[in-house]
Amino acid sequence: MSTSQIAFLKGHGTENDFVIIPDPDNALVLPASLVARLCDRRAGIGGDGLLHVVRSAAHPEARAMADEAEWFMDYRNADGSIAEMCGNGVRVFAHHLQRAGLVEEGDLAVATRAGVKRVHLAKNGDITVSMGRALLPEDGVTVSVGDRSWPARNVNMGNPHAVAFVEDLDHAGDLLSAPPVTPEAVYPEGVNVEFVVDRGPNHVGMRVHERGSGETRSCGTGACAVAVAAARRDGADPAGTGLPVTYTVDLPGGTLVITEHPDGGIDMTGPAVIVAEGTIDPAWLDAP
Numbered sequence: 001m002s003t004s005q006i007a008f009l010k011g012h013g014t015e016n017d018f019v020i021i022p023d024p025d026n027a028l029v030l031p032a033s034l035v036a037r038l039c040d041r042r043a044g045i046g047g048d049g050l051l052h053v054v055r056s057a058a059h060p061e062a063r064a065m066a067d068e069a070e071w072f073m074d075y076r077n078a079d080g081s082i083a084e085m086c087g088n089g090v091r092v093f094a095h096h097l098q099r100a101g102l103v104e105e106g107d108l109a110v111a112t113r114a115g116v117k118r119v120h121l122a123k124n125g126d127i128t129v130s131m132g133r134a135l136l137p138e139d140g141v142t143v144s145v146g147d148r149s150w151p152a153r154n155v156n157m158g159n160p161h162a163v164a165f166v167e168d169l170d171h172a173g174d175l176l177s178a179p180p181v182t183p184e185a186v187y188p189e190g191v192n193v194e195f196v197v198d199r200g201p202n203h204v205g206m207r208v209h210e211r212g213s214g215e216t217r218s219c220g221t222g223a224c225a226v227a228v229a230a231a232r233r234d235g236a237d238p239a240g241t242g243l244p245v246t247y248t249v250d251l252p253g254g255t256l257v258i259t260e261h262p263d264g265g266i267d268m269t270g271p272a273v274i275v276a277e278g279t280i281d282p283a284w285l286d287a288p
Helices: 032-039 087-099 220-233 282-286
Strands: 006-013 016-022 049-055 071-077 106-112 115-121 127-133 141-145 148-156 160-165 192-200 203-210 214-216 245-251 254-260 265-270 273-280
Touching (some): 016 032, 016 087, 049 087, 071 087, 087 106, 087 115, 087 220, 087 265, 087 273, 141 160, 160 220, 192 220, 203 220, 220 245, 220 265, 273 282
Parallel strands (some): 016 049, 071 106, 203 245
Antiparallel strands (some): 006 016, 049 071, 106 115, 115 127, 148 160, 192 203
């Protein structure tokens, strides 16, 4: 790997930030240890995760989706672990493809480990991602921080979430470590935990601890899970009413708009930004 330089970019979606590694032919080996080094905020480039940009036909996990989506988002958490999906990451991924001249404004399909996601690149720069449907397992779960605990809604957006409604976002604590969620057996591979407060009609604020990354400034799948959990708490179910429901979700890094449609499909709209690009020093790659 050290015989040639590796190109990278740095981008973010509502300050959920990513190291982007373009690798169309899937020629690079990216072990978990290297991903963690790249995402290190002191000794590396720094990011909440890594977006490995690969053509679907070149990746064994995505070849079956190649006829439907040319590009595969091989997403990794900041600790190097593999993740199914990242909503903010899809927007940044799509923005990178457009900026690089690989796709045009309009509709785009992106392959992920949670299936093919539909993306719309608007003229005003906003990017809408069709996030699929939420699954609402009936498992009752509880989230705890210190001596406080709350019942939480189990929501799956292709990755698992536990959504807790609280009186004050400060009750989430520092979120340096994962908040305990019980029973643990409900989430055998870990869980993203969202803490939510009300800010007005169809308007909420949230903080999130993402598994494998810690607290992040934003989480797209988390915002979708929060909107669905809030809608059900508020007695709204588009499948029953035949009417879409939209929530504005404030995150530390910005605002996302989430719409759930009567057919269960969920759209997420927000910005994406590329802030830098360059090459990784081969000497750094060789360092122990």
